Amino acid sequence: MAAVIDLPRENRGAGLLLAHCAALSEREPARARLEAAVGPELARLLVLALCGRHGAGRRGSFSP
Numbered sequence: 001m002a003a004v005i006d007l008p009r010e011n012r013g014a015g016l017l018l019a020h021c022a023a024l025s026e027r028e029p030a031r032a033r034l035e036a037a038v039g040p041e042l043a044r045l046l047v048l049a050l051c052g053r054h055g056a057g058r059r060g061s062f063s064p
Helices: 009-026 030-038 040-051
Strands: none
Touching (some): 030 040
């Protein structure tokens, strides 16, 4: 990203945006990084807890 910093001020935003997009495309998916950090079973539990159930009569996050 050093080349981006050397750009004139008016062109810097576009250069930074492109650099950030390029960095994101090179990363592993979040689920793969989570599995590597905590293991597949705990990763599955965390994802389920964060996503919750979809549909079927839920009124709120803590409603029965």
